[in-house]
Amino acid sequence: MYTTYISIGPAPTKNGQCTFTVWAPECNAVQVVLAASPQLPWPMEKGEMGYWTVTIGQVTPGMQYWYKLDNELQRPDPASRWQPEGVHGPSAIVDPSFDWTDNDWQGIEPAEMILYELHTGAFTQSGTFQGIISKLDHLQILGITAIELMPIAQFPGHHNWGYDGVFPFAIHNEYGTAADLKQLVNAAHQWGIAVILDVVYNHAGPEGNYLPNFAPYFTDKYKLFWGGAVNFDGAWCDGVRNYFIQNALMWLDEFRIDGLRLDAVHAIFDSSALHIMEELTSQVRLLEQRVQRRKLLIAEFDLNNPRYISPVAQGGYGMDAQWVDEFHHALHAAITGEQTGYYEDFGPLEDLARSLQNSYVYTGQFSKHRKRCFGKMPVNTGYNQFIAFVQNHDQVGNRLLGDRLSTVLDAEALKTAAATLMLSPHVPLLFMGEEYGEKNPFLYFTSHTDKVLIEQLCEGRRREFAVFNWEGKVPNPQEEAIFNQSKLSWQIDEVPGLLRFYKYLIAFRKEQPALQNFRRDDAVRNIRIQKNILHF
């Protein structure tokens, strides 16, 4: 019953024509301004639901343009595919064609995933998609079946984790071109490796966000930790919903990405009868049918609420899987003894046992840290719907010094952690470098240009860290050195034997039928703890 989904942004054709579509329901005039001929703007026509369109001839890849709103504001395209000069510059036309050679690829099932999370900028020295391609052999030999790219949408400045993106349809201009990303996906598929992309649909970054000039993309009805919430349920929300749905479909269809990891969906507030996650799922299922490839939706959230990953017929949103942070917290607290911040809710081996059995640790009991009873038993879910990890970008990077487990644990403890993960019933995810015990930190880095914003950011980090009682000064995320320190060293013999152990564990996991059983009713039995040893 919902309105037709409408493609947005520039749609160039082979014959040099290009139709521009932009959503600006409350504007009275919108024009396309080609950077090469700014004195001759192209008036757009307003169609249903506030979508403006115009078709222009002789448009070639690389041509730069702006939209002009109500004859006043000149702004880049909210659905820009390319921001060659960064977030404040013009948008540019991208040629969507690519010679794919992965036609036999079918996508990946969650149960088959051995995930590897990486940050494009910090994974290799070059910090590009080409850099990732050069490491695919390493990953394939390790046994990885899916890489997960931290967000690649255009963000302000040179370096950023990616969660400050403001052009969800544009690839960050320093990581490579659209063609480079397609080359990466194509190559990965040829190595038998799926590509999952981290996308941020719960907020926009604090710098270069011009969306509010176009339409009510944000609402003050809900208060987020990091500012205005996205308007998924107020007046004009259909265009906002379409914007993110089109974004998901672009990555999954045009770029042949195998799945999306949706950042912090607990910060997506939607009182609509059809929740945006359910709507997105239904559109992705239609795409799956059309392209005959499996496409995954993986949610990150902090609610211990199985509704997100439950079938639509059971009132769920039908997503495929979710990250399960509590497995990490239970393991981390048990293995390091940390008891500050949110680790105060974890510690005894019983918590780890609980996560191995129930995926969540908190399924209704009182949480000291949250000061409330929390969570629900994830009945009617499979273990293959839960992505577990010993480390990830957040759990390393949101430590004061970005320190990895390899700098605080000895080799045997690292192996214990690795084995707990790889033998767990959940789908395992490694964080780049974990496989060989990388010692470089993964720090929080930014390169914003707004001075006030930078000050707020540092203050925010200080407040966030206060509960942990960590010792030391909060590093300045703006310093170039902080980014450089966070790059992988690729000293793959850093912890002797560790890489070989990971390879062995992954191979073992793939071979053992018991580890291919993800049924909640019988995959895990007889967990017991004796003399501080967990048996399972």
Place this chain on the structure above:
Amino acid sequence: MYTTYISIGPAPTKNGQCTFTVWAPECNAVQVVLAASPQLPWPMEKGEMGYWTVTIGQVTPGMQYWYKLDNELQRPDPASRWQPEGVHGPSAIVDPSFDWTDNDWQGIEPAEMILYELHTGAFTQSGTFQGIISKLDHLQILGITAIELMPIAQFPGHHNWGYDGVFPFAIHNEYGTAADLKQLVNAAHQWGIAVILDVVYNHAGPEGNYLPNFAPYFTDKYKLFWGGAVNFDGAWCDGVRNYFIQNALMWLDEFRIDGLRLDAVHAIFDSSALHIMEELTSQVRLLEQRVQRRKLLIAEFDLNNPRYISPVAQGGYGMDAQWVDEFHHALHAAITGEQTGYYEDFGPLEDLARSLQNSYVYTGQFSKHRKRCFGKMPVNTGYNQFIAFVQNHDQVGNRLLGDRLSTVLDAEALKTAAATLMLSPHVPLLFMGEEYGEKNPFLYFTSHTDKVLIEQLCEGRRREFAVFNWEGKVPNPQEEAIFNQSKLSWQIDEVPGLLRFYKYLIAFRKEQPALQNFRRDDAVRNIRIQKNILHF
């Protein structure tokens, strides 16, 4: 898995002992101050989850008391059963005993309901529960099977619709005592009439709300039209959840109320895995088993989202029924031709046909008024889960002049409206006086004492009415005359023949098997519109 539910407020026993329980998780000292001996406060003991208790001897009904928080603030009891001097005065002990004579009563099924909504203060000249008792014969002869009391919780001042209540456990001190309410319920049951109570769990009134002194009952995470949202999902929310659950159980158990109408549940925000509505439902189902009587939960909400009334096994919250405003809007717009405000979304008879078929009118299509696509088809629900009406307190009282249909339509049009309601597949609700064409308005009335608040209130009403383009001055809700004008005249021959027609329709509805079929798949067939006449 959630914590034990804890009774709150004073619990007097026959032997004169009384245990006081109050929830104040962040206080360091709480005392009971008996008004008769303020110099000898009783220190309370802090138990688990922040509940304080003390047992005091020689406590008799009528005794007044306060709580003293951290040796500073002296406040009435959040779970006070009686506020003899209004919202700012002390709380008082109530004797809970009552000689019930309704032991054969089983409760009522939604399908059996012919509802009659009334305001205790305006229903009769006395404005009391005793007044209602004196009219039960009229209602029984009319054919009513359930009365629905607008909120009776203690509110500030003398007159109020009741949605400004601030002591949900106390009966408004001018309506009668707890014993009077029990007498009403007992008498109604003997007449074969169920009693539904309107309760407000989405906000507290703006005057006399001392809850924040005790605990974090409210949150600024969600922004409500009328102020702070109730904290159903943040730190310490368990005590808040328990507070409202205990309130529901008190009415349904101790007062033998047959069901609750929950006001504006769309303004209850809860991101918990176990939604507060689902939790409440589960507790009410346990009560049903214990007392062996049917207990109903009826939601009012503006979301067109069947999740609230869907079974828990299908991911719903399991409530019994909901109000369906869109039946009203479609009928009202068709019969009066009004096209302003939210009526701009209605008008053609097709909308009424749609509501007769689908209960909701908007099941996903674009709403001009909301500027978005809205709603979802209520599949897997029965018509007996939808309460429909031609008028109600909101639809009359939230008009500029509180005018009823009887003042704008002739007798034949009133009968057409009545017939459309009574022959519809939904559960019908009449608004007091509708049955005989009462001409007195039902205006919005308050008697707050806070001057700033009164000014804000009037300004708010003016803004709310602006979209309707109604002509005339906004009446001052504070004027005593406004309340007096809103009382029923009881001129039951006001519109000749109307009362008899309502009686006939109700009797006809009860007798016809076709009107006792509430199955969505076959109760309504062959709706068609020919020459501006709707056939069904």
